[in-house]
Amino acid sequence: DMKVTQMPRYLIKRMGENVLLECGQDMSHETMYWYRQDPGLGLQLIYISYDVDSNSEGDIPKGYRVSRKKREHFSLILDSAKTNQTSVYFCASSPGSGNTLYFGEGSRLIVV
């Protein structure tokens, strides 16, 4: 059952609080991604992970960090959330060959 699961789906945090977004996949995919989606813009890559403890910055990594200690699990952490980090965050995974992407249903974060 090929699935990418994101938790939580909805989250409201105060400015300065820490945020943990979690993502799991059951396909043993090597590569996992975190994107954010804002109105009128294409998805922007925050971080990419090629496997356990093999993470690389994407286009907009500032203010975010990630953790991948198991192949099936990839976390996005916001230390001290800012209001401009209000967005919908998507996790995705793909096999090592790359060009097939499976997306989670998104985590909607509001920072007030």
Place this chain on the structure above:
Amino acid sequence: KTQVEQSPQSLVVRQGENCVLQCNYSVTPDNHLRWFKQDTGKGLVSLTVLVDQKDKTSNGRYSATLDKDAKHSTLHITATLLDDTATYICVVGDRGSALGRLHFGAGTQLIVIP
């Protein structure tokens, strides 16, 4: 600068009508192009992928074309259904591996009315 431009930004059609969505891009190299469907509040689901210099694909009522010389792709939806209401996103990959970059368009919002 946006490297993947989609048009129209939004589109309203009546159920049963056909529609065409456009994607123009400037990404180089352009290894492949993929169309995704995103239902409101959901994740992206792949509809089709185009790879060849001049490519055509068909997936039920969805068909797509790619012309790499023109850096242009179209997504055709035939006999639209209410469930086709969604945002359609064009994505261009510059490599065929995870080491490549994916460039996302902002999407075309399609609304199908009865």
